[in-house]
Amino acid sequence: MSERQFGFTTRQLHSGQVPDPTTGSRAVPIYQTTSYQFDNTEHAANLFALKEFGNIYTRIMNPTTDVLEQRIADLEGGVGALAASSGHGAQLMAILTLCQAGDHIVSSSRLYGGTYNQFSNTFPALGIKVTFVDPSKPxxxxxxxxxxxxxxxxxxxxxxxxxxxPYEEVSAIAQAHNIPLMIDNTFATPYLCRPFEWGANIITHSTTKFIGGHGTTIGGVIVDGGNFDWTSGRFPNFTEPDGSYHGLRFADLGEPAFILKARVLALRDLGACQAPFNSWATLQGLETLSLRMERHVSNAQKVAEFLSEHNHVAWVSYPGLTSHKDYEKAQKYLPKGPGAILGFGIKGGREAGEEFINSLKLLSHVANVGDA
Structure with a gap:
């Protein structure tokens, strides 16, 4: 029976792993190793040539990290995944797998500040230009x-x-122009939204946030939907022989072409790998993702409703409120709830806002979200 026939809560516990064949360990072991013994010279050569898959070096792959990658790929409905040392590292590798100097990206302007900085400064310095657009106007x-x-x-x-x-409108545009749609699904997680079902081709996450869920581990992941035709004409770096990898044409690898290229080129050269212990720690959080997200959403809805009626609050932005401009989109794309992040404004301006933050006792003022 295919694992994907099981429900989400079962797969967040079991996908990508069976009991360890040597020890019988039911829990995922931590393979804290740098390297792996080859059977013989032919085995080593086949691994490096991608004629067979297996472990070469922990910068490229690791059995503990492999479980995390398989599990998240399964939960998102993708054909493969690649873990990274951070969400930013995952995003960087995903983009550099597709882009080089002289290329261009069209991006929503509603972005995490670190992403906006990466797009407006780092990528232009590498010769990759980014145009920002208003996502409310597809x-x-x-x-x-x-x-x-x-x-x-x-x-x-x-x-x-x-x-x-606006998934449907933008994915239709992307498909019409043979351009992959890349989505950061960090705030939603695969429990609340599965972007591949709405036309996305590549997904990134900061697993540091809700997937890890405990505020102890930095990490990121790229997921490949396996649903883009890399021979469509825009990607000669997939259809022409790659001189840095034995003349391989990555488009010949089929559905997982993108994620394999990201692993054996971007991860190989940038080195933004996830440590085995961090993969194991993230797996501990992933096992309870559905339960935590249900409670996160329930709590966020109650807080948003409370704040929207508070005399000292000027405005509240949460897509779970009927007053939010994207309420209908949230009901469609995130039927289990529109996440756990909300924004609100305190009456009295900046001074009142600072006083509110400085007076917090239970809530933590930190540069992270998703801790439970």
């Missing part, structure tokens, strides 16, 4: 497309004003 995505556009990018729940990405 036609702007199409208007911004250029001959060298390689990615259309957005976040399921836009940061910081908590907007909902």
């Amino acid at each position: 036609e702007e995505f199409e208007a911004a497309i250029q001959e060298n556009t390689k990615i259309i990018y957005g976040e399921t729940l836009g940061n910081p004003d908590i907007t909902v990405f």
Whole structure:
């Protein structure tokens, strides 16, 4: 029976792993090793040539990390995944797998600040230009497309004003122009939204947040939907022989072509791998993802409703409120709830806002979300 026939809560516990064949360990072991013994010279050569899959070096792959990758890929409905040392590292590798100097990205302007900085400073310094558009006007995505556009990018729940990405409109535009749609699904997680079902081709996460869930482990992941045709004409770096990898044409690898290229080139050269212990720690959080997200959403809805009626609150932004401009989109794309992040304004301006933050006792003022 295929694992994907089981429900989400079963798969978040079991996908990608069977009891260890040597020891019988039911829990996922921590393979704290740098390297792996090859059977013989032919075995080593086949691994490096991608003629067979297996472990070579922990910068590229690791059995503990492999369980995490398989599990998240299964939960998202993808064909493969690649764990990274951080969400930012995952995003960097995903983009550099597709783009090089002279290329272009069309991105939603509703972004995490670190992503906005990466897009507006780091990538232009590498010769990759980014055009930002208003996601509430999907036609702007199409208007911004250029001959060298390689990615259309957005976040399921836009940061910081908590907007909902217009999946159907933008995915139709991306498909019409043979451009992959890349989505950061961090705030939603695969429990609340599965972007591949709405036309996305590549998903990234900061697993540091809700997937890890405990505030102890930095990490990220890329997931490949296996649903983009890399021979469509925009990606000669997939269809032409790669001189850095034995002349391999990555498009010949089929559905997992993107994620394999990300692993054996971007991860190989950038080295932003996830440590085995961090993969294990993230797996501990992933096992309770559905339960935590249900409670997160329930709590966020109650807080949003409370704040919307409070005399000292000027406004509240949460897609679970009927007053939010994206309420209907949230009901469609996130039927289990629109996440646990909300924004609100204190009457009295900046001074009142600072006083509120400095007076907090139970809530923590930190640069992270998703801790439980």
